[in-house]
Amino acid sequence: MGTGQWMQGVSVIGFALLLCAAGANAQEQPRLHLMPWPASLQTGSGSLRIDSSFSVALTGHTEARLDRAVQRFLRQLSRQTAIPPSAAKASAKPTLTVHTDHASKEVQELGEDESYTLSITADGANIEAPTPLGAMHGLQTFLQLVDVTPDGFTAPAISIQDKPRFAWRGLMIDVARHFIPLDVLKRNLDGLEAVKMNVFHWHLSENQGFRVESKKFPKLHTLGSDGLYYTQDEIRDLIAYARDRGIRVVPEFDMPGHSTAWFVGHPELASGPGPYEIERKWGVFDPAMDPTNEKTYKFLTYKFLDELVGEMTRLFPDHYFHIGGDEVNGKQWDANSKIQDFKKSHNLATNEALQAYFSERIQKIVTKHGKAVVGWDEVFIPGVPKDIVIQSWRGQESLAKAAALGYHGILSNGYYLDLGWPAARHYAVDPTSGPAATLTPEQQKLILGGESCMWTEYVNAENIDSRIWPRNAAIAERLWSAQSVTDIHSMYARLHAVSAQLEWLGLTHRTYYPQMLRRTAGPSASPDELSALRTLADVVEPVKDYTREATAPAEPTSATPLNRVVDAVSLESDVARRFGELVDAFVSSSCRDVGAAAKLRTQLSAWRDNDARLQPLMQRSFLVKEIAATSQDLSSLAAVGLAALDFAAKGGAAPEDWKAQQLAVIGQVEKPKSQLLVMPAPGIQRLVEAVAAGGSCAASK
């Protein structure tokens, strides 16, 4: 997997993109929509035709899972091409041969061999892999190579040798703040398989819900979930579904905080007096388990947890068991005199020390049941047994610190999908960069990988796919591909293609959007009105990070409808990103690129006129009315851009006071309204600054 080889691959992509931009001969080079980018590839000449005679043969080690993977592959191939699966029997010579050497572990383990090779010629294709895990990855790579060409559907001649950089490549989904039904999880597992992620971290308990059926302690789910929980049969079904796709399932039971929903049925576990209700709001709350009540209550905490962990470790076969451990504010502990006494008598000076005591006890329970602990970085206490995995969410420092002390870790800081970052920002976060860059190679090996995280305060079954995809594919690439694969333009081009392909898996990350906008506009909205709404919605994004809570018009709860424009729009505006690229192209031409100027003018005119087009809908729908100020902002912003283009056309520098006025307008626009950001603002600011700098506008960039 030499660096030179995949760089060769990257440059092929770059070349194809250049050709495409120039509009010439783009079809002569195969476009490779691979994501994650393989460890090594060499392109060949010619291509393999995909038609109804396509067939697959399995050789070497076989198992039912591989048969199912091939069936799934053929269904997906048929969806991508609309070529019906052949009704005829398999031909003598298969189109694709998949050779697998031996079985993988019965329960998928961290660090199993996932490598594979894939070679395609005009005559056929071969996948070879040590285990089914690699074979399945190879099938996904093949699917990404299928493209429409002048000669029909084909896959280009290519030779790929591939394996992951990190062994732990996961997605966490919080199913507690908003319940996410099983079928939605399943299609997201399909998405994980497509981008070669291998861990589904299932955040199953929270203040807002305990989502697992417990046969030992049924009050946990019957009283703690509003009836929205997974039965143990459903969980076994999902685990089997994940295993079929080479994905481990790591359950999380968040303790001792984030556990109000447990206390509805079991108030005796809490550190403060009950009764408790399922939490409906968002944030960090006071209730926490009482780490000290070993002898006080009828249900002894540790016996309870021992039995629950026992039940759940039997239900979830993975070697790792996530105990949460984050965000205990200590208020209930401080208010409980018995706990204070316990701290004194056990020399636990701080609440952190008390939590460390709790974590240690839990870790022993988990270990006793044959599993290893994963926990958020709060649980890391130097000196604990080494089979713990630290999930770093507050910063990359804790990851580096743990590794320096010989502990395993995975990175989630920088991969929080709910914060609304652009894919490029997640893509720039590397588990072994930043504080981890100075670790020794041996220490760096302790960094197992990372996990993207989908917290669901503002996410439900309807919009979750769009909050995960396509951006998660960029994180998947970061965790699979070489550290030096960092070209943003190539990433976005491939992300665009992967996003289209993910649709064939049934992910709704694109289809939900026009439908949600139509709900916003009402069934009687005309096509022109909908188009005006879409023009605006296409260039706004929800406020970032944790600003949504801070700017909420009313305190949001789990009963708050997610039907506003902010719930519908993409977390990353493609239109705004491309507009910014066009501004940069114009500015770097010293404002002389007439074609770019014309395109900018067309776009800006449409935005300027859009507020007027949107007026009728605003008068009819409270959901559209809410974004009236944002709509005005887009028009104002576009007027600024058009004025800048007028100056650029005249030549010469724009007056300083004009520039100041325009920047003031942009400054006003950049203040979020109705929790939305108008994303073309920075691009227009660059345009204004360049124009103000006059003929040498490129210099101002």
Next chain:
Amino acid sequence: MGTGQWMQGVSVIGFALLLCAAGANAQEQPRLHLMPWPASLQTGSGSLRIDSSFSVALTGHTEARLDRAVQRFLRQLSRQTAIPPSAAKASAKPTLTVHTDHASKEVQELGEDESYTLSITADGANIEAPTPLGAMHGLQTFLQLVDVTPDGFTAPAISIQDKPRFAWRGLMIDVARHFIPLDVLKRNLDGLEAVKMNVFHWHLSENQGFRVESKKFPKLHTLGSDGLYYTQDEIRDLIAYARDRGIRVVPEFDMPGHSTAWFVGHPELASGPGPYEIERKWGVFDPAMDPTNEKTYKFLTYKFLDELVGEMTRLFPDHYFHIGGDEVNGKQWDANSKIQDFKKSHNLATNEALQAYFSERIQKIVTKHGKAVVGWDEVFIPGVPKDIVIQSWRGQESLAKAAALGYHGILSNGYYLDLGWPAARHYAVDPTSGPAATLTPEQQKLILGGESCMWTEYVNAENIDSRIWPRNAAIAERLWSAQSVTDIHSMYARLHAVSAQLEWLGLTHRTYYPQMLRRTAGPSASPDELSALRTLADVVEPVKDYTREATAPAEPTSATPLNRVVDAVSLESDVARRFGELVDAFVSSSCRDVGAAAKLRTQLSAWRDNDARLQPLMQRSFLVKEIAATSQDLSSLAAVGLAALDFAAKGGAAPEDWKAQQLAVIGQVEKPKSQLLVMPAPGIQRLVEAVAAGGSCAASK
């Protein structure tokens, strides 16, 4: 249900549309998106707010089906509004009370009382119905009334008294030419419920497949279906699903023609020597059952059919059993000397007489099993017992003729969804118009209703929803609403709203389209390229009626991929329809409406320039390349339109030779290429003719 009352309702709609067109105060009148339009309604003042406290109470007769209907209603209400179902218990005062007098029949019967009343005030809503059938219709009407307003989601104050005009309102789906999976059928049943259709006619057997598991004669489905059939459990499940939605399921076993797939496992049933294979092509084929082999073969035809019909009538509880009977070409009968002998010895002069003999025998078998026969109009023989229902597909004449002789009938001629007609054309077909208009009122009562038909030569699971919806809603209205409800503008406005609403049921009639276009373009197509493809695709339609077969580039079969542009585009172009309306508005202003002229110019310029935009994709994708001529046609056509606008702007008549030239261009464009029609052509022809007529251009309309 006085005519005056619903006319009042129609005029409200018309009024709202006018207001909307004028862009003023449109929100002051409630827009009623009801389809089918109720028998009678009166609007009130105020509206009922829909929020998370919404609750439903059932009174009077209750049954589990009604509980499920309410749960389904609440789920759908929650989808439409994104207001989560309340986690709290039902409040003391329900928002909506549904009162049902008594049970409906255990097996739903033709002509049961489906009436209901619905009243909504600001304080609450009431549905009253004699039976669950009416109650469920009332719930659907309520869902159609929910709209987004300046004050949130509301339903307007209204009083509705409603019942259907016809008792038999059905949709037929052919699941044999392309197999349609159960989940696709189910979501279409949801659609039928939404538009109050009450019959699902399941066309289960064909030359191309026998789609039902037969335990008596398993070779029928094992050898006759490529493994694509419904198990009896699945069928019972679908029937229960339909009953839950007030829908009867009428199975069709097409005999004695259209039955090649039966003969794969049972060649002894055929009139010609075997062996037989499942037919892969489309059309009318020679194989037909042998009506004469009663004593010749081991499996006696009638004993076979007796046992099969016995099995199937036990499986399908509906009173009606469809025996097909269409399109027997008689060639196998002519070629079989034994059959010729039989005809002579039985005084059967023609093959029609032989088929009549067969039909009579089958009818006796069906009757023996306690059911009544439905058949395509070929089976109608004056003198047969009166409990037969004639399904008229070849013309309305057979329906009228049968009624004149005292026979029941349903109309499908004019309701063939696969022929690609615009909704307005289907909408204009009335079961009691045309030849039936001269029947006596007593005779007209024999006309039970009608069925839309979805034949699936060019339809599969991916695009079937788009081939049925939204146009089927217009047919549903024709069969439910008063004969005088005929306003096309109102129909299209409501169809647009209903179409949006059907999406919340999971129908994919809109979402499939961008996805299929993306397949056509390939995953690497840029947004601008996709936009160019969509601009073209939005204004073309597949060739109509049976032209597709005649113009096919290669003989189509069931293995032909349905991945071409012709498979993706809508059967009725909304964009072209609205363009035509704009042309008419311009022309009727004597070409003086400057605003309309500007809009036309914008649209035409985009079309003129689109061919150039589409070039890069044409070079890359064989599926886009296929429509190169159509793309050129749209540009040429737009240039003609722009030239006409130039003349109109100058004033005075355009020269005759110019007109002739333009009409020649339009004539060329109107010749279909790649099986596509360029739909703006007639509008542009009207524009050219008006402009050529000069200042008085309105006169030429």
